[in-house]
Amino acid sequence: MNNKVKIGALTLALLCTPVLVSAQNTITSSTTEVPVAQTSESVIEESSTLESQEPDVRTVEMTESSSEEVAKEKSAEEKALEFMLSDTENEFPADRSDLYPDDIKPSVRAIGTPYIGLYDSNTPQKGFIDVSSHNGVLSVEQYRTLKNAGVTGVVVKLTEATSYINPLAQGQINNAKKAGLKVSAYHYSWHSNNAQARLEADYFAQAAVRFGLDKSTVMVNDIEDPKIFGKADHNATSLAFQKRLNELGFGNVTHYVGAYWITSGAINPNKLGYKNIWVAAYPYQLSSQQQYSNYGAWQWSSKLTVPGISGTLDISSDYSGKFIQPKAPTTNGNNANSNTNTSNSNINGNFQQKPNPSMGLWYRSHVADKGWLGYAGTEYTSGTTGENRRLEAIDVRWNKEKNSIRSSFQDINGRWVEVGTDITGTTGQALAIQRVCFASNDDLLKTGRKIQYRVHSQDVGWSAWKEEGRPAGTTGKKIEAIEMRMIKNGVVEKG
Secondary structure, three states, X not given: OOOOOOOOOOOOOOOOOOOOOOOOOOOOXXXXXXXXXXXXXXXXXXXXXXXXXXXXXXXXXXXXXXXXXXXXHHHXXXXXXXXXHOOOOXXXXXXXXXXXXXXXXXXXXXXOOOOEEOOOOOOOOOOEEEEOHHHOOOOXXXXXXXHHOOOOEEEEEEEEXXXXXXXXXXXXXXXXXXXXXXXXXXXXXXXXXXXXXXXXXXXXXXXXXXXXXXXXXXXXXXXXXXXHOOOXXXXXXXXXXXXXXXXOOOOOEEEEEEHHXXXXXXXXXXXXXXXXXXXXXXXXXXXXXXXXXXXXXXXXXXXXXXXXXEEEEEEEEEOOOOOOOOOOOOOOOOOOOOOOOOOOOOOOOOEOOEOOOOOOEEEEEEEOOOEEOOEEEOOOEEEXXXXXXXXXXXXXXXXXXXXXEEEEEEOOOOOEEEEEOOOEEOOOOOOOOOEEEEEEOHHHHOOOEEEEEEEEEOOOEEXXXXXXXXXXXXXXXXXXXXXXXXXXXXXXXXO
């Protein structure tokens, strides 16, 4: 994603109370296949077929547009630029379309953000890059240089609207795979209604299949162009795009936006899921501080310089573990990310498994076809994402014991089941959990502690953090993963 402009801070909240609701029949087992609308012959097409099958979305929208509609488009862009330019701390990506390269405005380009060297240490974590045709085809050795420095993932632009395919994508993908990087893909979106969103998702999916990307690939909806800002319900169109990809078998969908889309209200993280959002904001003053860590990833610069590579690259921190290669396990069998005593403990991936709980808050999940996983610590992910596996039970410990946190859950029939301090859910019955509630007992409350939690639900993604006693999850959608944390006197307690 490669030009710019700027943002501030964000908060998350939400409350609700348990309600007895009959379950919908949309929960699926971990072995259910997502139907694919096309045959393999129609999906795997030549580039020329893909490029001609649909006219460009802006052509569709503009063929019969009046001068008033043109003026409205301009005002939408001006409104977006106002939000971008009102921030004095950050710049943002803007006008990076391959279909309309002449739209790029020099006044919007990043001229004040610093250049970053690959080996500079006073920066946020360098997890993954993204590339388009503007970056050329990086060689296997160039990708290895990045990997050896800790950059273990790349997101490749495949398509834009319904008429553009990155002509260098195949080489970019192949070389990255040979170098051992995790490859994800992105689509530059122009959709302004749900029908167009589905068409663009079809186009994106067809290209992904033709380029040899499997259905577990992280697929990104890049919604950043100022010309469509505010011209649609962007949450609805993004969810329509995501749903269509899910129908085609791509279950791991993320949404990329400049942070001003969120602060302006154009994108609601509670609807898309915080961990399903890759947010972009480029600080003028860089440090090692990790910002936007409640999101799935943060693109913090477009000016990474790498020895032997001409030009600059976009660089991001991964807070969800979606975009980077997992760390190799340490010799004692624990995950290499197991340090929960730093504020950025989940930068290199949220997943953690320890054979036994330690002092403090620890929890583990019973997952379909896997059984009990290891214990995860504060703000780490327990369960799975992107695998379509139901979470069946949760075991929560405080200081190694089970008597300080009580819970309830909504079963597959929509009934709330109180379990006290026992495990939350069932094992051996192949039943999904739809919603959960947790609460601290008096021994914790007397010390100023309260539990918070959030869940990753089927087709929904991550919920907001829930205060104790408030249900997390969506009726009719199986929970796939959970994260928990202990709050002491208003501060997250680590360890």
